[in-house]
Amino acid sequence: MPFEPTRRGVLQGLSSTLMMATAAMPIASRPARAAGKTLRIAISLSDIPNLWAVPTGGFEGARFGGYTLFDPLVSWDMSSADKPSGLVPGLAESWSVDPDNQKRWIFKLREATFHDGSPWNADAAIWNFEGYLNRDAPHFHPGRAGMAGARTQSIAGYGKIDDMTIYLETKYLNSLLPFELSTLFFASPARHAEVGNWENFAVNPSGTGPYAFVSLTPGSELRLKAYESYWNPQRVPRTPELVLMPVPDANTRVAALRSGQVDLVDTLPPDSIPSLEAAGFTIIENTYPHSWIWRLNFTEDSPFSDIRVRKAANLAIDRDAIVEFLGGHATAAKAFAQPGSPWYGKPAFEFRYDPEAAKALLAEAGYGPDKPVELTIVISSSGGGQMVPLSMNEVIQSYMREVGINVTFDVRDFGTMITMLRQGAKESGADALNVAMTMQEPATGVVSFTSVLAPPAGGNWGFYNNPAFDEALAAARATFDPAALDAAMSKVMEVVTDDAAALVVVHDTNPRALSPKLKGFVQAKNWYQDFTPIEVTD
């Protein structure tokens, strides 16, 4: 007997359709629209970063899912586009090292309240450290602890001194601890108790940041509102609402800006800039501690184990031409640190374009027209901080060929490349790995050149082993005076530059496009940015 659709069947089908469609409701109930202006930013992540105070999505995740809702103990000065962005007090109004025990740090906390009205104090701080470091704590979560692991790796102990003072103890002398704490955010214990677990907290978060949570629509938007009781009156947001929209496709972000759906586009493709400028949009960019590099393989099997080949590679490429290729939206690297950095130092070797010197160095190392250097480089098609890796690497490949270095690419997706970064050069068999590096927080940047962090212990992909570097870094970690620390870190940077410990190409300037309606944005020399001064005008 043939199947015959019945009225009931049709109604049931429609009912299921309605249920399915209704399921696409936002997690939190939609708020009434604020009367004032809303700032809408298109971000390049594929979804809103995790909101449990340890954001996913790398530096961009921390920029939008961290510094908006939460605060660290030690923050960054994001108020100036001209001067280097340094550390400033965050939830700690001051900190010092115990003169009798330099592994012990004292943090005086400031008066502040979480968005839910509960107080920020030593108990809240210790509760957060327990959540990161104490596996027996009821609110310990392995995912959060893992994501924060790079920031908490040097912390051996913590405790409350009084209601507004805590101490931290480090495993070794570590003057770089404040840098490591600058992306360790603090969540509200009261909100966690209210919602019961971190999964629920992630969809109803509460921190002390300049913006408070309103609603989250997965894959679509995060809606925040200005936190009027923010502890720093200078950073109470000028717009009542901030909406973050994940738009992973760069062209879509630009189209959304041009059609008026968003007001600010983060991570802008360089080739869209001329037409945006012509259409009246504001382009803002600035240097920041970013280095687009090839991490080199220093093991015996790789030509890069020879410093002459490393220097030749660095002399083979015309960085100014690459900057021009990028539309001028980058800075040519001359050393590991970007120009203007307090850690630039006075390196003896300068990254410059000198193909004849490169050929001479290669000849000295035993290479020549009949015996070119053969390299295999792992690159990605895209990824955080990678700029336009395919095109940039092709340009580099052509420059290398001219001096007698033949480059073959092994193209991987970014996730695979990060796994390879951890596995180390011996396992991948490549001569270099193209992963951009931050120079902002030493622990996530230059510290990875330490010999003890060779895989599997850490991120020293190429098994770099230079006693001079290890000594310089140990000396820097033992230097607690800020000015002396800058000098010591300059020495660290000089060592890796003089040793040509990477192929350092350019420093990104991260151009952003703003609607002409926006006023007040200052792009700091930092991976993180402050969106609170922005006003949306008519």
Place this chain on the structure above:
Amino acid sequence: MIAYILRRVLYIVPISLAVSLVCFMLVHIAPGDPIDAMVQPDTPKEVIDRVRAEYGLDQPLPVQFGLWLLKVVQGDFGTSLIKGRPVLPDLISASGATFVLACTGGLLGFVTGCVFGGIAGVYRDSWIDRVLLAVAVAGVSVPHYWLGMVLVIIFSVNLNMLPAMGAGPGGSAVSIFDWEHIRYLILPSITLAVIPAGIVTRTVRGLVSDIMSQDYITTLRGKGLRRHGIVGHVVRNAAPTTLAVIGLQLANLMGGSILVETVFAWPGTGMMLNTAIFQRDIPVLQATTLVLALFFVVLNLLVDLVQTSIDPRISRR
């Protein structure tokens, strides 16, 4: 018939299991590690090892799969490794968004395909046929993302008539069908409709022209049946095959078009799956694949049942 339906419903279990198993194996064969995607690159190895153990990712693969399956049958799809949110609400939300887009794009594509195909079949080898066939071939050939971007440039950037991205104003639900929300559907639906429209046009054209050359059509004409009467016979005979093609296309659309959803920042299953693949977010990948497999199986079953209802020559026992 009821026995047939029950049997087909029971098939869903082994099919879903097999799809989940294959997906699970592929995820683990592919290079890349979920914990590496989750933590900072400079995280110490002991921390990574501890996290891996806490999530049970250090267990043998059969144990990991068994534990996942045990939770799924209890309705627990786990928590995203990357987002820290339970997978199920996000998956339901994404499925809803894709469902709305697929139905709209599908309807547009299928109606266009049937009309174009029917006309081309009836007027086979005429200039009308050639024009419609050229349109169909262009529809199948044009890259989704290119067409999407061109439509955005014309209708969003230049004419400022329709939104360039998103599924609704202010991130609101896609289930509201007022003009403010329908505006968001138009460009992605048209983009999504182009390929199924081309495929259905070519299928229907072939079927109609074949049926039109059958002896019984000549007989019907000889008996004096008018054109609209003949069309009724043609439609009834072409419907089963067309439905089968439409069913497969609809299932494809339900899977979510990664490219269309990415170009229009449409928060559906395609985008969710794409993100999960790059982040090696195993719980999201497993759950999404399972749901998409169920979409395919259920839609195929529905197509079979509808085919049976309109063509008595097909029996389902």
